[in-house]
Structure formats: structure tokens, C-alpha cells
Amino acid sequence: MAERVWERMKDRDSKECRNCHDFKTMDPAKQKDRSVTKHEGAIEDGKTCIDCHKGIAHKPVHLKKDPAQAQPAAAPAAAAAPQAAASPAEAVATGAANVAKAGATAAASTATAAATAMSAASTAMTAGTGPAKATPKAEAAGATAPAAGGTVTALDWSKVPTRQIKVFYPGQAGLEWIMNKADHSSAADIVEKKRACAKCHEGDANEVGTAIVTGKPVGVSKTVMEPTPPPGKVGFIPVTFQTTHDGNKIYFRFEWVPPKNGDKKLDPKNEVKLTMMFDGGGTVEGSELNGCWGTCHVDLRTMKDAKDDKKTKYITGADLAGGKFMDLIQFRSGKGQAPVDGWVDSERHMDGGKSGLKAEGKKEGNKWVVVFERSLAGGGKGDHAITADKVYNFGFALHEDFTNARFHYVSLGYQFGLDKPNPSVKNYIDVQKQ
Ligand code: HEC
Ligand code: HEC
Numbered sequence: 001m002a003e004r005v006w007e008r009m010k011d012r013d014s015k016e017c018r019n020c021h022d023f024k025t026m027d028p029a030k031q032k033d034r035s036v037t038k039h040e041g042a043i044e045d046g047k048t049c050i051d052c053h054k055g056i057a058h059k060p061v062h063l064k065k066d067p068a069q070a071q072p073a074a075a076p077a078a079a080a081a082p083q084a085a086a087s088p089a090e091a092v093a094t095g096a097a098n099v100a101k102a103g104a105t106a107a108a109s110t111a112t113a114a115a116t117a118m119s120a121a122s123t124a125m126t127a128g129t130g131p132a133k134a135t136p137k138a139e140a141a142g143a144t145a146p147a148a149g150g151t152v153t154a155l156d157w158s159k160v161p162t163r164q165i166k167v168f169y170p171g172q173a174g175l176e177w178i179m180n181k182a183d184h185s186s187a188a189d190i191v192e193k194k195r196a197c198a199k200c201h202e203g204d205a206n207e208v209g210t211a212i213v214t215g216k217p218v219g220v221s222k223t224v225m226e227p228t229p230p231p232g233k234v235g236f237i238p239v240t241f242q243t244t245h246d247g248n249k250i251y252f253r254f255e256w257v258p259p260k261n262g263d264k265k266l267d268p269k270n271e272v273k274l275t276m277m278f279d280g281g282g283t284v285e286g287s288e289l290n291g292c293w294g295t296c297h298v299d300l301r302t303m304k305d306a307k308d309d310k311k312t313k314y315i316t317g318a319d320l321a322g323g324k325f326m327d328l329i330q331f332r333s334g335k336g337q338a339p340v341d342g343w344v345d346s347e348r349h350m351d352g353g354k355s356g357l358k359a360e361g362k363k364e365g366n367k368w369v370v371v372f373e374r375s376l377a378g379g380g381k382g383d384h385a386i387t388a389d390k391v392y393n394f395g396f397a398l399h400e401d402f403t404n405a406r407f408h409y410v411s412l413g414y415q416f417g418l419d420k421p422n423p424s425v426k427n428y429i430d431v432q433k434q
């Protein structure tokens with residue numbers, strides 16, 4: 001019966017839905033980024049509402065029909081091999097599983113029943129995703145970490161444009177989960193339409209993080225990404241990001257208000273670690289869309305499929321000589337801790353770079369400020385040269401409140417270029433010379 005209804009709805013271009021809402025009357029400014037992007041794609045591909053919004057008025061029987069979606073846990077997750085063709089129809093998880101009422105057999109085609117189901121669906125969709133407030137910690141005393149490896153050049157940061165970036169709690173959402181269509185219906189958009197994570201999630205990264213950190217099931221497969229939710233931990237942190245260069249060196253500045261995050265000290269030495277990874281200007285496939293997600297896999301230590309508690313970040317098919325690696329720089333707040341100038345290829349290297357890296361971090365009032373300084377040229381092993389002719393792909397992670405491993409906050413993928421405005425690309429940042 002469900003199949004017959006879907007077929008009829010498809011034939012009539014989901015007329016029942018369009019009685020009330022239509023692509024033409026949708027106001028993108030009022031929708032979530034992910035909805036806008038999906039609807040853009042739907043118009044391009046001539047898709048209709050029911051192609052994606054099954055299970056809205058009735059039980060989500062489409063999940064039973066498609067074994068890949070019914071048993072997400074068993075879905076194979078080959079590294080970097082997107083299973084774009086895993087399921088013919090895209091299913092949006094609406095959480096409206098229980099809205100089908102007895103006797104409402106032909107409800108899909110009646111407006112009243114659809115509207116009832118809809119209010120249930122939208123309640124389920126919004127439940128529990130209220131933004132978490134970042135509660136500032138008690139003011140801590142002065143500077144905690146002078147620059148190891150030399151003092152960072154003083155700059156007038158008030159002249160440098162700022163960019164707000166929400167870093168969020170990813171839990172165990174490794175690359176293989178993200179790129180598996182039965183878990184994350186948009187895996188196909190990433191591969192086929194080259195949609196960047198930030199295009200759909202920059203606006204809702206706070207909601208994604210809040211759902212994950214509290215152990216809510218997420219994605220179309222309703223996977224719990226954090227099996228042991230850390231009590232009191234917030235889902236996201238708003239970071240003010242700035243970057244500039246002076247022809248020789250590039251500078252990155254991060255500023256945020258530390259949230260209250262519970263009392264567990266997993267890394268007692270370092271209250272804060274801030275790590276940035278960037279590629280060599282299109283040298284790591286996929287990083288133009290996902291930043292450094294290509295290094296984050298489901299078999300790393302503390303992740304779902306971990307077999308080896310030493311295994312850290314890697315890139316599938318890495319090639320150090322060929323530039324297929326992520327340069328890695330890290331600030332650590334612990335006393336006397338030098339900044340890390342490393343890289344990630346087939347494994348993670350925490351030293352060896354010779355890029356003249358300096359890092360400085362301090363608490364200013366209730367804020368943390370971390371600044372990196374690095375030569376544009378790079379020069380050592382695992383150092384990418386940064387030149388004006390390329391666009392670099394990057395992401396960063398913040399270990400807040402003495403935490404380690406995957407218990408960090410991460411950014412979506414961003415890009416930067418030197419003195420090259422590109423306002424049409426949402427996740428792009430122009431690094432202007434000072
Ligand atoms: C009788 C009019 C009506 C019909 C028919 C209808 N809708 Fe809606 N829909 C609404 C209203 C009203 C809302 C709630 C809007 C709001 O809260 O802003 C809504 C909400 C939604 C939402 C959730 C929005 C959210 O809050 O996240 C989705 C998805 C949706 N509709 C899709 C559909 C689809 C697909 C169909 C066809 C199967 C359909 N609707 C049929 C009126 C209708
Ligand atoms: C290509 C798949 C696709 C098609 C086709 C599609 N949608 Fe959506 N729609 C989505 C996704 C994905 C979301 C976001 C769901 C979420 O929040 O997880 C969404 C969200 C929505 C929302 C909530 C918007 C918001 O952000 O508040 C409404 C309403 C909606 N769709 C209605 C429709 C209607 C009506 C049609 C047909 C005219 C349609 N959609 C066609 C994938 C699709």
C-alpha cells in the first residue's frame with residue numbers, strides 16, 4: 001500500500017504536499033541551511049517531496065524496505081568509498097514514527113491528516129535541539145602559556161576581519177559514517193554535487209553538536225554518536241577566527257569563551273590544545289569539502305570500531321612526497337610545552353616540521369586567545385608551502401578543559417587563499433596582507 005501511495009504521489013509531483021507548501025513559495029532565509037541546500041539540489045534534479053520525505057504522515061515503512069537503512073550498524077564502511085548508490089531514495093529522518101493513527105489509512109492524501117502528522121513531525125524534529133549556552137567559567141588568572149619557541153610577532157588584530165565559526169562536538173561521527181548514505185543521507189550530495197559540509201551545517205553546527213553530546217540518535221540511521229555522554233558538556237563553542245599574512249608569515253588567531261565542561265581531566269597537563277590542519281592547496285582529495293574530516297576515521301582510538309588504542313589520525317592513500325598529507329600545527333597550554341609542528345599522512349607525526357612555528361595562548365579576562373605564526377614557505381618535512389596561486393583547505397579542533405582524543409570540538413571544512421576574495425564560496429576566507 002505504501003508503495004502505491006508513493007508512486008501516486010510521485011506521478012502527481014507530491015500534489016498533497018504542494019497544496020500547502022511548494023519550492024516556489026519557500027523562503028530560504030527561514031529554512032535551515034541543510035534544507036535550503038537539499039531543496040536546491042532537488043530542483044536541479046527534478047525531485048519531488050516524496051522522494052525524500054517518506055514516513056512523514058505514516059510510519060517510516062521505507063526504512064524496513066531498504067535493508068541498508070534498516071540495519072545501519074551492519075552497513076559496510078569502506079574508507080573514503082562513499083556508498084552513494086546504497087539506497088535509491090533519500091529518506092529524511094523525521095522522527096514521526098508514531099504519528100500514524102488507527103484508521104488513517106489513506107491519510108497521506110488528506111490534508112488534515114498530513115497536517116496532524118506534520119505537527120508531530122516538527123515537534124520531534126526540534127525536540128531537544130535547543131541551543132546550549134556556553135557558560136563562562138570563573139575568571140582565571142592572567143596569562144597561562146607564554147609562547148614556546150619564541151614570542152609571536154605583535155599585530156594589530158583590530159584591522160583584521162573576523163569570522164565566526166562554531167566548533168561542535170562530533171562524537172564518533174568519523175568519515176566512514178559521514179560518507180555512508182544509509183547513515184547520512186547527504187553523502188551523495190557531498191560526492192556528486194560537491195557540496196561542502198559548511199554549506200549545509202554552518203548554520204546548525206550548534207544543533208548537531210548538542211544532539212551528539214547528549215547522546216541523541218542522529219543521522220538518517222538514528223545512530224548514537226556518544227554512547228557515554230559527558231555530564232554537563234556543551235555541544236558547541238562559538239570561536240572568533242582571524243587570519244592575516246605579511247608576505248613572509250601567516251598568522252591565525254582564535255578567540256573563545258571557555259564553557260563549563262565538567263571536572264574530568266583526561267589531559268591534566270593541558271587545559272587547552274588547539275590544532276589546525278591544512279592541505280597543500282587541493283592536494284588532499286575531499287578536503288575542499290570536508291576540511292580535515294579525511295583524517296578522522298571510525299577505527300581510531302576511542303572511536304566506535306577501534307581495535308588499537310594507539311591508532312591516531314591518518315589519511316587513506318597518503319603520499320608525503322606527492323603532497324597528499326595534512327600539515328598539522330598545535331598549541332598546548334601546559335607550562336613549557338612547545339608548539340607541535342607535525343603532519344598527518346598514513347599516520348600522525350607530532351614533530352619534524354621546520355616552518356618556524358610559534359604559538360601563544362593566554363586567558364584574557366573570561367576569554368581564551370590563541371595565536372599561531374608560521375612561515376609561508378614551510379620548508380621542513382610535512383610542511384606545505386603557502387603560495388598566492390592556491391586555495392588551501394583546512395579545519396581545526398579545540399580540546400577544551402583538559403580533555404584529549406576525540407573528546408574535542410571540531411570545525412567544518414574551510415578554505416583560505418592569500419589576497420584572493422571569493423565571496424560566492426561560503427566556507428572561504430580571504431587572508432589579507434597587513
Ligand atoms: C494542510 C497543509 C499541509 C500539507 C498538506 C503538508 N504540510 Fe508540511 N507543514 C505544514 C505546516 C503548517 C507545517 C508547520 C510549519 C511550521 O511550523 O513552520 C509543516 C511542516 C512540514 C515539515 C517540517 C518543518 C519543520 O518544522 O522542520 C516538513 C518536512 C513538511 N512540512 C513536509 C511536508 C510534506 C513532504 C508534505 C506532503 C507529504 C507536507 N508537508 C504536506 C502544512 C502542510
Ligand atoms: C532531495 C531531497 C528533498 C526533496 C526532494 C525535498 N526535501 Fe524538504 N527537506 C529535505 C531535507 C534533507 C530537509 C532537512 C531535514 C532535517 O532537518 O534533517 C528538508 C526540510 C524540509 C522542510 C523544513 C524546512 C526547515 O528548515 O524548516 C520542509 C517544510 C520541507 N523540507 C518541505 C518539502 C517539500 C514541500 C518538498 C516538495 C516540494 C520537499 N521538501 C522536497 C530534503 C528534501
Ligand code: HEC
Binds near residue numbers: 211219220
Ligand atoms: C547537502 C547538505 C549536507 C551536506 C553537504 C552535509 N550534510 Fe551532514 N546532514 C545533512 C542532513 C539533512 C542531516 C540529517 C540526517 C540525514 O538526512 O542524513 C545531516 C546530518 C549530519 C550529522 C548528524 C547530526 C544530525 O543532525 O543528524 C553529522 C555529524 C553531519 N551531518 C556531518 C556532516 C559533515 C562532516 C559533512 C561534510 C563531510 C556533512 N555533514 C555534509 C545535510 C548535509
